[in-house]
Amino acid sequence: MHEKGDFVSDVAMPSSADATIAVSIHGPAGVLDLVVPAGATSVDVAREYARQAEAAGVVSGIPLLQTALGERLNATVPLAEVGVQSGDVLVATTGVHRPRKVTLLEAAKDAPETPALASMVASVASLAAALAGWYAARAGEDTVRTVTVGILLACALVGALPLGRHTRQRAAAAPAFAAAAAFAALHEPGLHLLPAILGAAGIAAAVVAGIGRALSVDGGDEIGTVWIAAGLTVFACCALPALMGWDARVAWTLLVLGSMMAARFAPSLAIDVPDEVLLDLDRLAVTAWSARDSQRKGRRGRIVVAADAMERLVHRASRIVTGASAAILVTVVVASPLLLRSATIDLDRIGARCLVFFAGCSLLLAARSYRHAAARALLRLAGLGALVSLAVHLVVGPGASHLDTFFYVVVALGVVALAAAIATGRGWRSVWWSRRAEVAEALCGSLAFASAVVAAGVFRRLWEMTS
Incomplete structure (x- = not known):
């Protein structure tokens, strides 16, 4: 032994x-x-x-x-x-040792966190909440509506609490439940009150997002910030026309135009670096002798950012850009059909169609400048959503005919063939196509602003006043 x-x-x-x-x-x-x-x-x-x-x-x-x-x-x-x-x-x-049986709850507690899976589940839950609110709003029974609103509000408040695991993902989905609850509680038949109802849903989402951001432990809830900004913007665009007694298409025009502009301003907000994370190496290198020397002209300053601070900045910018792109997608997909549907006069209808077309093209062109894959895909879906809404309106809307439908289909197929040919030849990555895309994006934005005046009815009102 x-x-x-x-x-x-x-x-x-x-x-x-x-x-x-x-x-x-x-x-x-x-x-x-x-x-x-x-x-x-x-x-x-x-x-x-x-x-x-x-x-x-x-x-x-x-x-x-x-x-x-x-x-x-x-x-x-x-x-x-x-x-x-x-x-x-x-x-x-001398005896048989049986392994201890692990319960499902204990296995869930011991399992590692999966942010990607939690984000997907939160997205599906937000979509389910929107469908539940829409169904409860159109339900004829008050009991179904009351129960649905209560469940949605409870889910929104519980999701905003910083308890348990995946608090960031639950806090990002909680405002969607609040918006669905507000829409289901205030919905009334007809389109004349729809801007006010959507404005109330936007402010409800902003309030719940503010609660979740205030209760957040780390204080870095970028998705909550996007929810607050988007909710307040929707409330302002929808509440102002309702208070002033304007037509509903003014609200939809502002939402489509604001979504197009947000695609250009969101990256500038995401890359904002706080001053406290910057280190000026020239100031740190001052000695007793160099302090007496005068400042030399033409000297380039050396400013660096710490590695961990840079990593946090990249993750923060990624979440802001992704959240803003998702908000743009939802706003464009909802507001574009409503704008085309609310424009009943011929002159206003022309402006609404032009606005949706140029806004969709501008979003497609703006998506190419995004290096974040998810944000670029969301912006492309937003642009395609606007163009699909326009195509459906042209085919089944007022004034459609078989000849017009054939013309639109031929033009659409030509555009798809051109895009496929350019993408196959890697033309979008060349300098020549990049410059042309910049010019096309600026042109689409300018034409969208001009079309908004006609779509909102301002041009027609001035014409009627002077004629």
């Missing part, structure tokens, strides 16, 4: 190393290292362990062998067939 209670067996060694298994047996007599044939069973190994233990005068009797995880080895099956390999550890005991 070696020191520290180790035993080494002197059993016969087979000639082939592949036909043997080297195992270590832990038990009351200490640790015994054995080299046994692959065809030996657990009873054979247990007998050898009992013989070595009796020789040391520690225990008597043949013990039971288990794996390190507490699984009992079958006495009639060879060790090689039950999965025992060289280097494995076996446990010799």
